[in-house]
Amino acid sequence: MLLMDSGSRGDCSPVCLDLSVGLSPPSPGSGPETTADAERLDRPATGCWGPRTSSLADGKDEAKTLEARLTQVSEENRRLTEIIAYMYASQVAARRSPDGRKRSRDSLEPSNSGDANAAVESAALSDEGTCRRIKLTRVCTKIDPSDTTLTVKDGYQWRKYGQKVTRDNPSPRAYFRCAYAPSCPVKKKVQRSAEDSAMLVATYEGEHNHPSPTRAGELPSSTSINSSGPAITLDLTRNGAGAVRGLDAAAEVPGLKRLCQEIASPDFRTALVEQMARSLTKDPKFTDALAAAILQQLPEY
DNA sequence: CGATTTTGACCCGCGC
DNA sequence: GCGCGGGTCAAAATCG
Numbered sequence: 001m002l003l004m005d006s007g008s009r010g011d012c013s014p015v016c017l018d019l020s021v022g023l024s025p026p027s028p029g030s031g032p033e034t035t036a037d038a039e040r041l042d043r044p045a046t047g048c049w050g051p052r053t054s055s056l057a058d059g060k061d062e063a064k065t066l067e068a069r070l071t072q073v074s075e076e077n078r079r080l081t082e083i084i085a086y087m088y089a090s091q092v093a094a095r096r097s098p099d100g101r102k103r104s105r106d107s108l109e110p111s112n113s114g115d116a117n118a119a120v121e122s123a124a125l126s127d128e129g130t131c132r133r134i135k136l137t138r139v140c141t142k143i144d145p146s147d148t149t150l151t152v153k154d155g156y157q158w159r160k161y162g163q164k165v166t167r168d169n170p171s172p173r174a175y176f177r178c179a180y181a182p183s184c185p186v187k188k189k190v191q192r193s194a195e196d197s198a199m200l201v202a203t204y205e206g207e208h209n210h211p212s213p214t215r216a217g218e219l220p221s222s223t224s225i226n227s228s229g230p231a232i233t234l235d236l237t238r239n240g241a242g243a244v245r246g247l248d249a250a251a252e253v254p255g256l257k258r259l260c261q262e263i264a265s266p267d268f269r270t271a272l273v274e275q276m277a278r279s280l281t282k283d284p285k286f287t288d289a290l291a292a293a294i295l296q297q298l299p300e301y
Numbered sequence: 302c303g304a305t306t307t308t309g310a311c312c313c314g315c316g317c
Numbered sequence: 318g319c320g321c322g323g324g325t326c327a328a329a330a331t332c333g
Contacts, residue, residue, distance in 0.1 A: 159304095159305070159306090160305080160306060161324095161325070161327095162308085162326080164322090164323065166322080166323070167322065167323090173323090173324095175324070175325075189324095
């Protein structure tokens with residue numbers, strides 16, 4: 001199961017709504033038409049969910065249309081993410097004391113209880129007022145509860161440089177630096193979840209400036225990603241008529257070929273688009289943040 | 302013997 | 318100013 005955790009953290013949620021999981025990049029020049037998009041996305045979920053009455057040829061056309069829609073939605077999402085994160089950061093900066101005092105290192109990351117907003121906010125404020133963002137990614141992995149090694153197999157080489165017991169969690173937190181490239185700025189913090197000791201929470205800070213040393217860097221099938229904040233949940237485990245099979249299917253299949261075929265299939269894409277649309281419109285945090293961003297853009301009367 | 306891990310000390314920002 | 322807590326340093330211990 002691959003899901004982007006959301007929602008329950010933070011009060012409002014600007015932030016990296018990275019919905020590009022398993023999607024092809026948006027095609028250039030395929031700019032979205034927001035209003036029309038929303039209308040079309042609001043339509044009842046037919047397609048792969050409902051009975052299929054169309055011919056094969058119609059199905060192909062529909063698949064092409066949906067694929068185009070998918071790239072549009074992806075691009076739209078990316079733009080909104082940038083806009084919202086930037087505007088939220090601007091508001092926070094305006095509210096802060098003007099003395100430009102250095103922020104706490106603590107705020108560079110969400111706490112385990114998870115204030116994702118702080119992460120985005122501090123990232124956007126970094127670098128002397130420029131909007132360069134520090135990428136924060138949280139990855140949760142199911143482990144054997146008896147396993148005490150605090151290791152997450154992500155394909156990179158890490159050097160442990162510290163371990164601490166934090167107040168909000170009885171299990172220790174381990175600190176790692178990327179050991180593959182000396183100049184790589186990426187850090188990783190690993191700690192068991194306070195709620196579920198079988199869940200290992202790894203927080204990555206920064207981005208690797210080198211390729212992954214192995215393809216084993218792909219995430220385990222029972223992994224959830226919380227990309228520095230917000231709040232969209234993609235339930236890819238949903239089954240149904242012609243519907244999405246979860247990425248757990250990879251565990252049942254020898255090799256990734258079949259999984260890749262499934263991801264590339266029109267049915268998967270259709271389901272993904274519809275799931276994204278439902279998630280976006282259902283999530284009040286997203287709509288609030290979007291509304292705030294739009295209001296900011298409007299001239300004051 | 303070099304690389305890696307462990308662990309106590311230290312640093313620094315924040316709240317009171 | 319002081320104490321607290323998270324993050325980092327670095328010497329010692331351990332491993333291959």
